[in-house]
Amino acid sequence: MIKISKDLSDRGIKIACHVLKKRKPAEIKIPLFLNPVEWLKDILPDEMEVLNVLEGLWQEGILQEENNFYVIPYEFLYNIAEDQRRILCLPVEDNSIKVYIKAKGILGSSDFALIPDIYIKDEKMGPLDKRIKNVVSHNGCFYLIPLNLYSLLNEIDAYKPTADPLLQAKIIAKVKYKAKSANVTFDKFLESEEVYYSEKLDVDIVKHSDDHIQIVPVLGNEIDSLLKDSKDKVLKQHNTLYGEGIKRKRIFLEDRVVQNYNKILRQGHLKGTQIPRFLTNPYSILPEDIDLSNFSKRVKELGLKVYRANPYINIKRDKDSGWFDFEIGGIIHEDTGFSLDEDGDYIRKNELKNNAKIDVEEYRHLVQKAVESGEDYVNYKGNWVKIDREQASRFLNIVDNEQFRKTQRIDITRLPYVLKIYENIENLEYNETALSLKKQLTGDFSISDFGYPMYLKNCQLYEHQKEGFLWFKGLYENHMGGLLADDMGLGKTLQIISFLCYLKECNEIKPTLIIAPYTLLDVWESEIRKFSEITSVYRHTGYKRYKTPKLLKNYEITLTTYETLVRDQLLLGQIDWQAVVCDEAQKIKNSTTLTTTAVKALKARIKIAMTGTPVENNLGELWCIIDYVQPGLLSSYHEFRKTYQIPIEDAISNGSEAYVEVKNKLLNTIRPVYLRRVKDGILSLPAKNEFFLEVELTALQEKLYCQLIEDYKNKGKSESPLGVLQKLMELCAHPRLVRDEGEVNTFQLLSESGKLQRLIELLNEIKRRGEKAVIFTHYIKMQAILRKVIMDVFGINCPVINGSIKGDRMNVIDKFKESSGFGVIILSTRAAGVGITITEANNVIHYTRDWNPAVEKQATDRVYRIGQTREVNIYYPICISSRGKTVEERLNEVLQKKLQLLNEVIVPSRCLSITEENYDYLLQDFSDWSA
Incomplete structure (x- = not known):
């Protein structure tokens, strides 16, 4: 019997756990492996569930040790999930207060x-x-x-x-x-x-005319209403309106809010070329702590857009003569992340069509207007268009070359030279023909050409990593960008670092920019220092970051976040980077965001994107990333949707195989700038064996199964099908998850669940082989039952991991890995399936299934990955019955079909999850189950 006491201390809720042994209370320590197994063997599943949750909170740093007891600091109570608070009987937020x-x-x-x-x-x-x-x-x-x-x-x-x-x-x-x-x-x-206060500041935008907009500071409805008659009034921390005495109204503001309000007030009226400068970089005027998510919608409503006009080259090969015709001119792109409609098709009156081509004389006219005005923006058909005057000048000089002007044709032997001239023009748009010709001329790389870069250290590259290095090297030498979309765990970061070492060896690394989510900056910095001799690394974040390009250019590598890039795009956009690397490139998957606009505006000899999930919601995300690394390759988004996105996504939704041909055409188009490898067939890993184990439901489970279905039928449409599906899945795991009553000893727990019985048989086989096993289930109650039964049957205290493992709490995992012989660890499929490596185990048991095969695969990959030396056995126990197909059988069939799409990078990951469209199929056999 476990006794858990809770009391309020000065710092938090004090928790003490004791077990009665020989009539004396003995303290239970967290984590649980610190306790003798015999102390825990006889406790009840509900008590084990409580201890599991406490151990999970300890792993996450929420439960903290203090003077022989444990405490949950008061401020952490809001970070504990509601079901965990319920299990621990912790106070929950009470709205009656x-x-x-x-x-x-x-x-x-x-x-x-x-x-x-x-x-x-x-x-x-x-x-x-x-x-x-x-x-x-x-x-x-x-x-x-x-x-x-x-x-x-x-x-x-x-x-x-x-x-x-x-x-x-x-x-x-x-x-x-x-x-x-x-x-x-x-x-x-x-x-x-009548006193008023505001701790935050927002902004609105007013369009007076096409040539005049106003940025208006917003403090909240009440305060803005009070200030309506004095909109241009400079504010102080304390503001008194409408006189003194009982009629006065007073506004109090924090100093930071006052400063930002008055700054916007001073700079709020924008005219002429100030408008496009602001729309492409709002933080040139707005304070950094202004949230632009709602503001961008307002900009879109007003139809404010900015475009850029770049040189354009289209190469057409004459099939008969071997000569090439050049089509030249300008191409117009949208340059602000505020206003592109989601489908990219709808064009308002007077708006320019995205990716519209103009001939060279019209482009020359725009350039001349920019030169005469000395501005980077010119008005074209009522719209603001950005012109890079230096870039345009180089382009027109080439176009006006007498030899080129005479023929605008060139022999294939001269093509590499001409391409080299053109690619010196920043952001030059290539068409597919030009890029494929260039690939033909450069040839393929061979692994035999690999040599370790001089400044790489402390590592041995796998074959696929050597190929990745050579691929990057080839891209760089040919002025091309690339998307590295390798599967998780194949070492994308190390391949990038190897390439950066090559740039340092060539004395061409300075300056390089790496953009990543804030949580990954530490990883990048430590990996660079661990695997390379590159020491000139600067982290460009925070209020004290550098404000001039000169200082940034002194570093070989600058690390920054996407958010900082948006705020500092004028600063970072001035620098001629050797390389720009976008980690987690799904951050630039949406062409309508400020982040994507800022990234695409950067100048670089090579632009690299890296992500294992380039397509999450729709194929437009892949277009957007490719448009960053090699603009123009996939034409306009409008053309891409028509040619690839709609045919592929419609076919997948309809379950048709018709998408395969279109998919292959798309992959062939992007092949020169796109590299994706998956573990299977790449790593020299041992065999992976899958076993689908059929397990009969017990009589109790069949009885409860029928009752759940009858209850669902009687309720009609008042209950969601998802609700009954989840209850049936819980029942298949163990009846105690849906009905908790009666005896709770280990014998009773085993007799009630056929799946639990089969699990113990399986663990006995694994024990005889002297191997370790990982069990995945996301049900907290099931984790407690498993831990108790395994402890009583095998005499081992197996750890349970529900959430993230922080810092020194990795010793929970380490103890399991270091123990010799048979061992078991229980993990939550999603929460603990990421960031953990357990190659010491070679048996994986998915006791309950996740509704997305990608998540299950990621969980399995905690075991089946680099470092695994033994064959890996993966078990899926599936409940069956003579009455008809169970939900688990149907779910397995659906998951197996979706699994076929798992490695198809062009398939949105959302298409892999079980959705409402699958509910009817999962419920198809309900008529066979009658009480």
């Missing part, structure tokens, strides 16, 4: 204060009740104050008594501001005080 706030004393007196009275279920907290931070104890029960209400109470707690009426009025304003989203009432005095 109300606060009545009254004033003590008068404004201007030193004894002025705000007194909050807290009501729980309409009962005022009494003298025997207590509150510590965000938890209140009332009538012997604990309650968690809702987060918004706790934020308000924090303001009152932080108030320091003063006789300054301004500071007193400010605390009233702040509390009333936070009370808008909380269950709060005020006394008559406080209610009558």
